[in-house]
Amino acid sequence: MGAAKKARTVKPSPPPVRAPRAPIATDPSRSRGRLHPEADSRTRTPFERDRDRIVHASAFRRLRGKTQVFVAHEGDHYRTRLTHSLEVAQIARAVARQMGFDDDLAECLGIAHDLGHPPFGHTGEDVLDACMENYGGFDHNAQTLRVLTKLERRFPTFDGLNLTWETLEGVVKHNGPLIRYGQKLEDLPVAIQEYNATHDLELASWPGIEAQVAAHADDIAYNNHDIDDGLRAGLFTLDEAREEVPMVARVLATVEKDYPGIETDRLVAETVRRLIGVLVDDLVWETNRRLEAEKPQTPEDVRAAGKPLVGFSDIMNDHQAVLRRFLMARMYRHWKVNRSRSHAKRILRQLFDVFLAEPELLPPNWQAGGDGAGGKKTARRVCDYIAGMTDDYAIDEHRRLFNLDR
Known part of the structure; x- marks a missing residue:
């Protein structure tokens, strides 16, 4: 028998760098608490506890059967609301950890953000809103709050999951203040008005930094998984994406240069992976630039800033606008x-x-x-x-x- 192969020694990589906690990060030890007082957990922070309650909720499990573009029975490989939420949570946690924000809260908001979506994606939302025109309307964001505070019934003494103020604020306000530009409280969905009357979520201010991160993680996740799903479904080709979306073309070129002759499935997967990296890097860079310019010192400074402190650069926003126009024309309005x-x-x-x-x-x-x-x-x-x-x-x-x- 030949000599046994000597095991190749691999030099261990240094552990990933975790940024120290930023002064603007939400501090779980200073949470504003829950609507219904509960004793603290001995093993988990309030935001870890919120995340776990959401993961065990029936509404979260049902996300596996809700889709955004495709109907669930059309294929096993397309994203569902569940897989999308997990992707958003992963990206939000990674960005928050890199920047010294509370990654448990960021992850929790990523997991929770789509709980109020009906079946059949945005089409379902449009139909329910039209059906409810004379009954207070339908809004998926308000429905998420309704699920978290009323419809989930898992505890003996209260409805809902009794999540922390910070989690509920982040869910409701992740896209920014709800009362601005002359809008009034009575203009908001009834579910938000009713809950806010008992637990003020400060709807006129910007949300905490982790909620802003989660909102942009949502953008990163759905733009890139729609590329992947659209290609899998044959709604457009890789060459069409290359020709019409410069950002995709540049990343594709780097993959093809690094791996000449790579098979298509691996080419698509590596391109999507790198696109996510490009967007995350831009988000971190631009957010650091804004924080350096504004110099907020506390979480309340973030809420009082009057503008978002997390975001993409202008150049990246332009690139994403091109990508969204491409997906709208080639995917969302496809005849199938x-x-x-x-x-x-x-x-x-x-x-x-x-x-x-x-x-x-x-x-x-x-x-x-x-x-x-x-x-x-x-x-x-x-x-x-x-x-x-x-x-x-x-x-x-x-x-x-x-x-x-x-």
Whole structure:
């Protein structure tokens, strides 16, 4: 027998550098607490505890069956709201850790941000908003708050998950203040008005730094996974992306230079991975520039800054605008996607109409709290029921109600 191969010695890499806690980071030991007082955990910070409560929530599990562009049954490889939320949480945590912010809170906000989305992505939201036009409307952000504070029922003495003020503030305000440019509290969705009356989320201020990070992590995740999913679905080609999106073309060129002749699947995966890195690097660089210019010293300085302190550079915003226009033309308005959207519209509209007219068709636990056919409370119960559905459940429920062969 030949001599055994000698194991190759690999020099260990230095541990990743974790930035010291920044003075503007949210301090879990100084949390403003929960609406319903609870004893602190002996093993977890308040934000770790919030994250764990969300992960164990039924609304979080249902995200696995909710999609953004494709319908769940169209393929196993496309992102769902669940996988998207995990990607957002990972990016948010990595950025927060690199910059010395509270990575547990950033991760928690990434996990929670899509809990209020209905089935069938943005199409579902548009349909429910139209259905609820005379009953207070529908907004996925307000629905997320409703899920977290009312619809989840896992504790013996209160509804909702009783999350910290910082988590709820970040969920509601991650895209910025809700009261600005002449807008008033009464202009906001009812769910936000009602909760804010008992637990003031300071809706006129900017959110904490971790919420701002999570919002941009959302942008990074969905732009890049839509490239991946669109290519997998054959809605556009790699050459079309190369020709029409300069940022993609440049990153593709670096991958092809480093790995000549690489197979297409690996080329796409490595390109998406590097694109995420490019966006993260730009986000960190630009955020550091803004922080150096503004010099906030406390978390409250961030909220009082009057403008976002986390963001992309102007150049990167221009690049992302080109990418979004490409995805809009080639993916979101593709005829195959339009067909799925058309089916989704009819399914949700018909479900809403029949449940509103005949609320006795709702499961018994969803009938409680209504006010009869056509009533405002019944409409909100119907909306909550439909918004919680997965894509496949909505399709099956529609068949049960409208297909005489079932």
